[in-house]
Amino acid sequence: MAQQPEAARRVPLNRDRVLRAAVELADDTGIESLSMRRLAQELGVVPMALYKHVANKEQLLDGMVDTVVAEIEPPAGGRDWRSTVRRRILSARQVLLRHRWASRVLESRTAPTPAVLAYLDSMIGTFRDGGFSLDLTHHVMHAMGSRLMGFTQELFDDSGAAGQAAPPAGLDGLAAAYPRIAELAGAAAHDRESAVGRSCDDQFEFEFALDLLLDGFDRLHRQGWTSVPGPR
Structure with a gap:
């Protein structure tokens, strides 16, 4: 500064x-x-x-989280539940890309801050207003997890961060020890001209998984799904 x-x-x-x-x-x-x-x-x-x-640094961090979450686009009227949820989650993702430290601070909070609670409350309201039962909404929120806030923990980190275990005996050793991982890694090395890029595109992967979840929620909603077992 x-x-x-x-x-x-x-x-x-x-x-x-x-x-x-x-x-x-x-x-x-x-x-x-x-x-x-x-x-x-x-x-x-x-x-x-x-x-x-x-009062202290923890309260400062809580306030910083609320300041960042306040940047997420509010729900727009007249939209169906799916487009509202998708738009807001992608807005949350853009906010966290502007403030790359924020996801770690969000995960470190021992309790949700007021702005996070208000955001989650409004997302629950979007599902409920879209006709979702309380039962389905409950499971939807669990399934979404941190994705609701615009971030996820990736299974594979190709950033080469310090402390990451080195492949045994280089790439050849990796392929010999973990052939399926090596096969998948090779397939993920996309061309520059592809929609995904030379390696996995975080935004593409995020939206891919988000749309899979939303498709599943829509199907369960239309089926009248419930977690309560019916009569045998």
């Missing part, structure tokens, strides 16, 4: 300004670098001034 001019430093401090500055700092330098002292420096105040607006 660039050095703030003196006029900006004289803007009265409030909770919203603190949270937005914290989000911007995390965007610029990563969530690991965020501290109350560093945030106070960015705002041009002493650290104690922050504690009038956030």
